[in-house]
Amino acid sequence: MKLHTLDEESFQLLLCLFSATTQISENNAIHASLLGFCYYHGIGIRFDRNHARKYYKIAGDLNDGFALAQLGDLSLSVEYYKKAVATGHPQGVFRFAYGYGYYQRKRENTLIFRTLAEKDYLPAIYSYVKALYSGKYCNRDLHEALRYAVKFHRVSGIEGEGYDFTFIFS
Numbered sequence: 001m002k003l004h005t006l007d008e009e010s011f012q013l014l015l016c017l018f019s020a021t022t023q024i025s026e027n028n029a030i031h032a033s034l035l036g037f038c039y040y041h042g043i044g045i046r047f048d049r050n051h052a053r054k055y056y057k058i059a060g061d062l063n064d065g066f067a068l069a070q071l072g073d074l075s076l077s078v079e080y081y082k083k084a085v086a087t088g089h090p091q092g093v094f095r096f097a098y099g100y101g102y103y104q105r106k107r108e109n110t111l112i113f114r115t116l117a118e119k120d121y122l123p124a125i126y127s128y129v130k131a132l133y134s135g136k137y138c139n140r141d142l143h144e145a146l147r148y149a150v151k152f153h154r155v156s157g158i159e160g161e162g163y164d165f166t167f168i169f170s
Contacts, residue, residue, distance in 0.1 A: 029062035065089020090121040106137035125152040
């Protein structure tokens with residue numbers, strides 16, 4: 001069952017369970033991160049940036065790379081991005097490259113995108129295809145851009161919906 005299809009009563013029960021477990025165990029970073037995500041995106045509950053930050057902080061204190069990357073986005077803090085990179089989580093590496101210093105370090109970050117794209121990380125594949133197509137931050141290579149676009153659709157399944165690759169064919 002997808003979280004956003006829960007009725008309010010079921011979601012409140014889930015919220016109580018996750019809240020309780022994040023207080024009890026240090027092994028529940030995923031629960032706290034999920035709650036932060038729900039609050040930040042208004043999934044099953046009203047959007048609340050402060051609650052999102054609170055739960056991402058709990059997960060970040062438990063070394064959750066995704067939560068640390070989200071905290072970096074919320075607070076624009078380089079330190080959170082660096083901590084996220086240290087966890088090795090692809091979202092942390094991607095957000096560091098994309099969110100911090102991207103325009104100052106375009107070539108280096110494009111190499112980060114390529115490395116993550118080779119590991120099938122979807123946002124990085126998309127960013128790498130755009131860089132290859134535009135030729136702004138690396139040598140323009142339409143053949144390689146098309147190869148990675150095909151790879152994206154091969155590995156993405158339903159997750160790939162919403163990514164627009166029509167720029168390749170213009």
